[in-house]
Amino acid sequence: MLLEHLLGFTGTDVADRGADPEADAVLTIGQMEHVIATWIVKIWQNHALGEYAPSWEPGGQHSPNSLFAAAMHQGGWAMQIPTPDLYYKLLRKHDVMIHPRRGVKILGLYYYDPVLDEPRFQGPSARGGRHGGRWAVRSDRRDRRKVFLQDPDDHDTWHDLRWTGLSSQGEIPAFSDKTVEALMADVRQRKLKPLGDAELLPLLLEILRTVNPVDQWPSQMTRKEKVARSRLTAQGRAAESDRPPPKETAAEEVSPYVAAEELAEPSWSRDVRTVQAAVDAELRRRREDLGRPPAAPQLLDDALRKRSLFLLPDLDDEPGDDA
Numbered sequence: 001m002l003l004e005h006l007l008g009f010t011g012t013d014v015a016d017r018g019a020d021p022e023a024d025a026v027l028t029i030g031q032m033e034h035v036i037a038t039w040i041v042k043i044w045q046n047h048a049l050g051e052y053a054p055s056w057e058p059g060g061q062h063s064p065n066s067l068f069a070a071a072m073h074q075g076g077w078a079m080q081i082p083t084p085d086l087y088y089k090l091l092r093k094h095d096v097m098i099h100p101r102r103g104v105k106i107l108g109l110y111y112y113d114p115v116l117d118e119p120r121f122q123g124p125s126a127r128g129g130r131h132g133g134r135w136a137v138r139s140d141r142r143d144r145r146k147v148f149l150q151d152p153d154d155h156d157t158w159h160d161l162r163w164t165g166l167s168s169q170g171e172i173p174a175f176s177d178k179t180v181e182a183l184m185a186d187v188r189q190r191k192l193k194p195l196g197d198a199e200l201l202p203l204l205l206e207i208l209r210t211v212n213p214v215d216q217w218p219s220q221m222t223r224k225e226k227v228a229r230s231r232l233t234a235q236g237r238a239a240e241s242d243r244p245p246p247k248e249t250a251a252e253e254v255s256p257y258v259a260a261e262e263l264a265e266p267s268w269s270r271d272v273r274t275v276q277a278a279v280d281a282e283l284r285r286r287r288e289d290l291g292r293p294p295a296a297p298q299l300l301d302d303a304l305r306k307r308s309l310f311l312l313p314d315l316d317d318e319p320g321d322d323a
Helices: 029-042 064-075 177-190 196-210 214-220 222-240 256-262 268-289 302-307
Strands: 091-096 104-106 109-112 137-138 143-150 158-163
Touching: 091 104, 104 137, 104 143, 109 143, 109 196, 143 177, 143 222, 177 196, 177 222, 196 268
Parallel strands: none
Antiparallel strands: 091 137, 104 109, 109 158, 137 143, 143 158
16 A cells, blocks of 8 residues: 555556656655655555454444544543653663673673772672562663663663773764674684674674765675665664763754754765774774884885895995995
């Protein structure tokens, strides 16, 4: 029913396809979302149910909207505004222990925050029951850069635990569970035994570096890779928009001009710049860890003069000149 209302729908008759159906079928994610939402409100919610009519009136003409109105008339509707921490409560829960100086291990990755060094987090949790003594940590499948720990003294406060593999400067795009699975599979395939998650960052950047501009997609990425990259980018933006803003920045206003510029810029362009900046920062950090600047290579002419067997000595280089 939805495909019949999309631009470029071919159908069964060639005469109904229009002049250029392939050009009409190109839609952005925002346009597709608007089309689906409009179709749900105008068509799906108002279509007749037919044989799927309710049992209490099988012969009546009912639609999803009419059934919703009947349910509201019978039971009423109590409006309840959810609290901001509902986002955290709906996330996946992990019952783990806090490792000293390493943090918590969630599905193969370690997460840490200085708040874990406080004495109240040093011992086991005060929870009882099946997972007694363990701490409940929440994670978002769409964005594995952070996990969230509820403060045991103030339940309205949630602590963001950052992945220990991230560098102190710069950011990288959001990566999901599938990216972590690919990362761990790469580690097992190379038979690596990293001492810490910081050694996993170069491997993760290699996976995320597959972000390429559109003009390089045909030669650099397959259709499956393009779909996976678009899905990963959309999931990261959705996870970031669902997350409640920090308390100290909740009252700050964002300039509409900045927001408009960000919306006008393609998502792949922002990802390319972000990944490239993360790669450059990692390479710069490795150079700085050397402690001294790398020695410049010798000139090509000097190397040839040292290795050449047919080069005659200069007239000034006579043995008697030194005397």
